[in-house]
Every structure is written in C-alpha cells, then in structure tokens.
Amino acid sequence: MDSRAVRTFRAFVVVTAVVAVAAGVVAVVWPRPTLVLVALLFGVYLVVAGAMRVFAAARGHGTPAAWRWTSGVVGTLVGLAGLVTLLDPAVPLVVYALLGGLAFLVEGVAALVGALVGHPGSSRGPTVVSGVLSLLCGAAVLLAPTTALEVFTVLAGIALVGVGSAALLLLPARAAARR
Known part of the structure; x- marks a missing residue:
C-alpha cells in the first residue's frame, strides 16, 4: 500500500478513535446533558428533513x-x-424509552x-430465561424511563471508550506502517 495511503488511514483511525473516547467520556460523566444534546441534534435533523420533503413536494412538477x-403531509409531520x-427534548426521549420498554415486554411474552x-432450534430453559429477563427489563424501563436512558447512555459511553481505546492500542507502530 502507498505510504501516503497508510498515513491517511492511520490519521483516520487516530482521529475517529480519539473522538470515540472523548464522546464516551462525556456520555459517562454527563449522561443527561448528552441525551439532551443528541435529542436536540435529532430535532434539527427532523426539522430540516421535514422542510426538504415539503419543498420537494411543492417543487415536484411532473410527479404524481x-x-x-x-x-x-409526511414532511409536515x-x-x-x-x-x-x-x-422539549425530554418528551421524545421518554417516548423512545417507553417504546423500548414495550418492545422488551412484547419480546418477553413472545x-x-x-x-x-x-x-425447532431452541431449548426451553434458555428461552424461558430470555423471556423473563426481557419482561423484567421492560418493566424496569417502563417504571423509570429517564433512569433507563441514562444507564443506556453510560453503557454506550463505556462502549465508545472501549472501542476507541482498542483502535488506538491495536494501531501498528509508525515504523511498521512504513514497511
């Protein structure tokens, strides 16, 4: 591989890994503000996507x-x-948590x-354990949706720190990359 391509790839890995570790630390230390920020970014995305859809509908001359x-209508919604x-970013976050809790309950019942x-293909013991755990998780999420979101954010932050750190640790030394 071209040495310039190797340097570019290394820079990409380092930057993305450092961003992952930083975002993970922020999510672990400040889970609630992280959730609000994500919700706000998602809100901006929805407004822009909706506006673009309405614009496309209005300018869609020649389309059915x-x-x-x-x-x-979809764009407006x-x-x-x-x-x-x-x-109010908390409203959709709680709705998402409640939907997740309901999904756990449905999965548990199923x-x-x-x-x-x-x-065929499954044994009863593990399936019962899975069902009971899903029901318990669903009940926990429905009883405390905000706490569930914070726990999820902290776990996601820990995962980001782990993935980013692993990427940095597994990156070959510069001397090895030159070969």
Whole structure:
C-alpha cells in the first residue's frame, strides 16, 4: 500500500478513535446533558428533513399528485416532530424509552410463548430465561424511563471508550506502517 495511503488511514483511525473516547467520556460523566444534546441534534435533523420533503413536494412538477400530497403531509409531520423535540427534548426521549420498554415486554411474552409451545432450534430453559429477563427489563424501563436512558447512555459511553481505546492500542507502530 502507498505510504501516503497508510498515513491517511492511520490519521483516520487516530482521529475517529480519539473522538470515540472523548464522546464516551462525556456520555459517562454527563449522561443527561448528552441525551439532551443528541435529542436536540435529532430535532434539527427532523426539522430540516421535514422542510426538504415539503419543498420537494411543492417543487415536484411532473410527479404524481398522490406522491406530492403524501410527501408534503409526511414532511409536515416530520417537521412538527422536530419542532416538538427542539421545544422539549425530554418528551421524545421518554417516548423512545417507553417504546423500548414495550418492545422488551412484547419480546418477553413472545419468548415465553415460544418456550411453552416449543419451536425447532431452541431449548426451553434458555428461552424461558430470555423471556423473563426481557419482561423484567421492560418493566424496569417502563417504571423509570429517564433512569433507563441514562444507564443506556453510560453503557454506550463505556462502549465508545472501549472501542476507541482498542483502535488506538491495536494501531501498528509508525515504523511498521512504513514497511
């Protein structure tokens, strides 16, 4: 490989790893502000995406009217969701947590039903354990959605620190990269 390509790749790995470690530390130390920042960025994205969809619908000359109307309505709803997120970032975060909690409950029920009726390729013991754990996690998330989000943020931060650190530690020495 070209030495310039190797240097570019090394720089890419180092920069992304350092950003991952920094973001991970911030998420671990300040989980709530990190969640709010992510929600605000997502809100900005939704407003821009909604506005672009409405713009595309309005400028979509020559496209079917059904597509233009659908795109305009969806764009308006997406933009409104973004505005709600920007006005109060906690609302969508709690909604996401509640949806996650419900998903855990549904998964738990499905696993327990699968364990009762049996299905090929799985054994009952681990399936029951999985179902019970899913139900417990779902209940925990539904009872304390904000805490669940903070725990998730801290765990994601720890993962970022681990992945970034591993990338830096596994990067070959500069001398090895020159060969």
